[in-house]
Amino acid sequence: MYSEQVTVRNKSGLHARPASTFVSLAARFQSSITIRSVEDTQPVNAKSIILLLSTSLGKGTRVEIAAEGPDEHEAVVALVELIESGLEEDQ
Numbered sequence: 001m002y003s004e005q006v007t008v009r010n011k012s013g014l015h016a017r018p019a020s021t022f023v024s025l026a027a028r029f030q031s032s033i034t035i036r037s038v039e040d041t042q043p044v045n046a047k048s049i050i051l052l053l054s055t056s057l058g059k060g061t062r063v064e065i066a067a068e069g070p071d072e073h074e075a076v077v078a079l080v081e082l083i084e085s086g087l088e089e090d091q
Contacts, residue, residue, distance in 0.1 A: 002073045003066035005038060010086040013058035018087035023049045025082055031069025033079070038062045046079070 010018060026033045026046040034043035037057060043066065044051040057063055063083070067075040 001066060001068040002076050003064055004076050004080050005062055005064045006080045006083045008057055008059055008061045008063060008083060011059055013061065014052060014055070014087070015058075016053075019049055019052045021087055022079065022082060023047055023052060025078060026075070029067070029069070029071050029075035029078075031067040031072045031075050033065065033067045033075055035063055035065050035079075038064050 008014060012018060014022060023046065033046040035046045035052065035055070035057070036043035037055065039062070040055075043064075044055055046052065046065065065076050065079050065083075067073075069075075
């Protein structure tokens with residue numbers, strides 16, 4: 001298993017379109033991927049738009065992305081970079 005933490009930077013957080021972008025990227029990887037607020041203890045499947053939206057991960061939230069599988073490192077790095085980039089939104 002590999003994981004990293006990152007802070008959500010874009011103004012709308014992981015809602016609607018940004019969440020869709022995140023889930024689309026996560027789905028490209030074979031590994032099981034989860035995301036959670038570091039203040040929360042319950043990770044959710046990062047490949048599920050419904051579960052991701054239910055977490056209400058807003059701007060400034062510190063999240064942990066974890067993956068387990070053959071491409072776990074690449075998956076986590078790519079998703080962290082996506083969040084750091086502002087999820088294709090103006091920040």
